[in-house]
Amino acid sequence: MRTVAYCRVSTNKEEQLESLESQQKFFDEYAKKNGCNLVKIYADEGKSGTKIKNRTQLLRLLSDAKDGLFDLVLIKDVSRLARNTVDFLVSIRKLKALNIEVRFVNNNFTSSECSEFTLTLLSAIAQEESANTSKRVKFGKKQNAERGRVPNFVYGYDKVPGDYFNLNVNEDEAKTVRRIFNLYTQESHGANRIAAILNSEGILTKRGCKWSQNAISRILTNEIYIGKIINGKQEVADFLTGKRREKNENDWYVVDRPELKIIDDVVYEKAQRILQSRTNLFIQSGERNSERYVFSKLIRCACCGYAFRRIERKYQNTYVTWVCSGRNANGADSCPNKTVIKENELLQAIREYFIGVLSDKPNVMNQILTEFNRQFKSRDENIVSKAGLTARLSQLKKSKANYITMFENEIISIEELKGKTKEINAEMDELNQELKLVALNISKSDLLKNLLEQTFEDMEHLLKDDHISHSMLSRIIEKITVEEGAHIDIYLKLFNELGLENNFTLMYDHT
Numbered sequence: 489m490r491t492v493a494y495c496r497v498s499t500n501k502e503e504q505l506e507s508l509e510s511q512q513k514f515f516d517e518y519a520k521k522n523g524c525n526l527v528k529i530y531a532d533e534g535k536s537g538t539k540i541k542n543r544t545q546l547l548r549l550l551s552d553a554k555d556g557l558f559d560l561v562l563i564k565d566v567s568r569l570a571r572n573t574v575d576f577l578v579s580i581r582k583l584k585a586l587n588i589e590v591r592f593v594n595n596n597f598t599s600s601e602c603s604e605f606t607l608t609l610l611s612a613i614a615q616e617e618s619a620n621t622s623k624r625v626k627f628g629k630k631q632n633a634e635r636g637r638v639p640n641f642v643y644g645y646d647k648v649p650g651d652y653f654n655l656n657v658n659e660d661e662a663k664t665v666r667r668i669f670n671l672y673t674q675e676s677h678g679a680n681r682i683a684a685i686l687n688s689e690g691i692l693t694k695r696g697c698k699w700s701q702n703a704i705s706r707i708l709t710n711e712i713y714i715g716k717i718i719n720g721k722q723e724v725a726d727f728l729t730g731k732r733r734e735k736n737e738n739d740w741y742v743v744d745r746p747e748l749k750i751i752d753d754v755v756y757e758k759a760q761r762i763l764q765s766r767t768n769l770f771i772q773s774g775e776r777n778s779e780r781y782v783f784s785k786l787i788r789c790a791c792c793g794y795a796f797r798r799i800e801r802k803y804q805n806t807y808v809t810w811v812c813s814g815r816n817a818n819g820a821d822s823c824p825n826k827t828v829i830k831e832n833e834l835l836q837a838i839r840e841y842f843i844g845v846l847s848d849k850p851n852v853m854n855q856i857l858t859e860f861n862r863q864f865k866s867r868d869e870n871i872v873s874k875a876g877l878t879a880r881l882s883q884l885k886k887s888k889a890n891y892i893t894m895f896e897n898e899i900i901s902i903e904e905l906k907g908k909t910k911e912i913n914a915e916m917d918e919l920n921q922e923l924k925l926v927a928l929n930i931s932k933s934d935l936l937k938n939l940l941e942q943t944f945e946d947m948e949h950l951l952k953d954d955h956i957s958h959s960m961l962s963r964i965i966e967k968i969t970v971e972e973g974a975h976i977d978i979y980l981k982l983f984n985e986l987g988l989e990n991n992f993t994l995m996y997d998h999t
Contacts, residue, residue, distance in 0.1 A: 491524040493562040494549055494569065496532040515562055518593060527558060550579065553586050565594040573608060580604075642712060643694045644750055655748060662750045664691060668707055669751055673758045676959040679704035708763065714756045715749035718742050782958050783810055783831065783968070790971040792823040798831075808832070812970070827974045835956055838965075838978065842947040853940055881919045888912050943982045 493515035512529050519526035530545040546569075552558070561583065563569050569576055569590075580599050583590055590599040641647070644665045645655035664686070671677040671685065683699035693703055711718050787796035787810055794814030801807045808831040815823035845852050888909055895905040943964060950960045966981040 489524060489560050490558040491519060491526050491560040491562060492528045492530060492549065492558045493519075493526065494530045494546060495564065496543065496546070496568050511564060514564070518562065524560065524562075546579070550582055553583055553588055559588060561588060561590045563590060563592055565592055577604070577608060641694050642710070643707060644713065645748065657748060657750065665707060665713060665750050668704060669755050669759055672708060673755055673762065676962050679708065708759050712748060713751040714753050715744060715746045716742060717745055782835070782956055782961060784958055786962065786965060787829070787968045787970060789814060789823060789825050790969045791825040794823070796829070796970065825970065825972045827970050827972065829970065829976070834976070839951060841978070842951055846944060846947055849944060853937070856940065857936060877919050877923050881916060881923070884912050884916050884919070939982050943980065
C-alpha cells in the first residue's frame with residue numbers, strides 16, 4: 489500500500505526540530521515494521537496546529553491526495569493533524585471522500601474505524617489543550633509586562649547574564665541608536681536611506697543581519713530608548729485564528745526604567761512628529777516621503793499639484809531633467825505644464841542665490857525682520873491664549889480620529905478621508921506654530937534672528953560641499969513650485985517654521 493506520513497512541530501526551536509527529526513525516524517521504522525511502502529513524509533516546521541492556512545506541507549498532502557499519489561496517511565496522534573476541530577474534520581472528510589485512510593498510530597485507530605462523533609471529541613480535546621496553553625502563555629506575558637521585563641532581544645541592549653528578562657545598555661550599539669535618531673531628526677534622512685547608510689558601513693543588526701526600512705522604523709518608535717517599557721498594546725483576540733486587536737491605551741502596562749534610557753525625550757518626540765507628518769502626507773496624497781534624489785518631492789507643479797519626477801538619459805554623457813509627473817504619466821490633456829528643468833542648472837542657480845544672500849547678510853536680515861514685524865503686528869493685537877490654542881487643537885485631534893474611525897468602519901471612502909483630514913491637518917500645523925511662539929520665552933525678533941543664523945549656517949555648509957544631497961537642501965528649502973512657462977519659485981523653510989507668508993522667494997526663469 490502506498491503510504492505517506494505527516495508530522496508537525498509548533499516552533500523552530502532546536503529541541504522542537506530534534507522532535508521533528510525523531511518523528512520522521514519513527515515513521516521510517518514503523519513503515520518497515522508494518523510492511524508499508526513509505527513514499528513520502530510531509531513535515532511542517534514551526535507551524536501552529538490551530539491554523540491550517542500556514543501549514544504548507546499539510547496543504548500539499550491534501551493536494552497530492554487529489555492526484556491519487558497514495559492510499560494511506562500515517563499520523564502520530566490527533567493533535568499533530570490539527571488543534572482546530574473544524575480544520576481537523578474538514579481534512580478527514582476530504583481524505584475519506586478520496587478513499588484514503590488515516591491511521592493515528594499512538595491512538596491505535598484509523599479514520600474508518602471511528603465514528604465522526606468520536607473523532608470530533610478527540611479533536612475538541614486537542615483544541616481545548618491548545619486553548620489552555622494560550623491562557624498560560626498570556627498569563628505569563630501579563631506577569632512579565634507588569635514587572636517591566638523584556639523577553640525579547642533589543643538592539644542597543646544586552647541580556648543580563650543569568651537573567652533572561654533584564655537588560656544592560658550596550659554602549660557600542662547605543663551609539664548607533666543615537667546616530668539613527670540623529671540621521672532621522674537632524675539630517676532628514678528616511679528609514680530606507682538610514683538602513684542603506686548602516687549597511688554600506690558594515691553595521692549589522694542584533695541578529696547579524698542587514699538593516700531594513702522596517703528595522704529602522706521599529707527603533708524609531710520603540711519607547712524603551714527613552715527608558716519606558718510598554719507592553720500589552722495588543723492582545724490575541726482569537727487563539728484559533730491568531731488575530732490580534734489593539735488595546736485601549738489605559739490598559740497598557742507602562743514601567744519606567746530610567747537606567748535603560750539612550751535617547752533624550754525631546755529627540756524621541758521630534759522623531760514621532762516626523763513619522764506622523766509623513767504618514768499624513770501618504771494618507772492625503774498617496775505619496776511617500778522620498779529622498780532618493782536631490783529634488784525628490786521638493787518640486788511641485790503649480791498647474792496640477794503633482795510632484796516633478798526625475799528623468800535620466802545617457803548617451804555620451806548623463807543628462808538629468810525634471811518634469812511634471814502628472815503630465816508625464818497622464819498625458820498633455822491632464823496638465824499644460826511642459827516645463828523641463830535641467831537639474832544641474834537649477835542647482836547652480838540655487839548656489840548663486842545662496843552666495844548672494846550670504847554676501848549681503850545684514851541687508852537680508854533687516855529686510856526679513858521688517859517684513860516679520862509687519863506681518864506679526866496684527867497678530868499681536870489679537871493674540872490667542874495658550875489655553876485657547878490647546879483646546880482648539882484637542883478638538884481637531886478628536887475630529888480627525890473620528891474620521892479615521894469612520895474610514896476603518898467603511899462609513900467613508902479613502903478619498904473622503906483625505907478630503908476631511910486635509911483642512912484639519914493644515915489648521916493643526918498652524919496651531920502648533922502658534923503654540924510654539926506662545927511657549928517660547930523670547931521675543932519674536934530674537935527667535936527670527938536665531939532661525940536666520942541657523943539658515944545662514946546651513947547655506948554655508950551646503951556651499952562647502954561639492955555634492956548637494958536631498959537632506960542638505962531640504963533643511964533650507966520648503967518647496968519649489970513650477971508654473972507653466974518655466975517660472976520657478978523657491979520657498980525657504982525658515983518662513984514656514986515661523987508661520988509667515990513667504991514673500992522672500994527665488995525667482996528663476998529657465999529659458
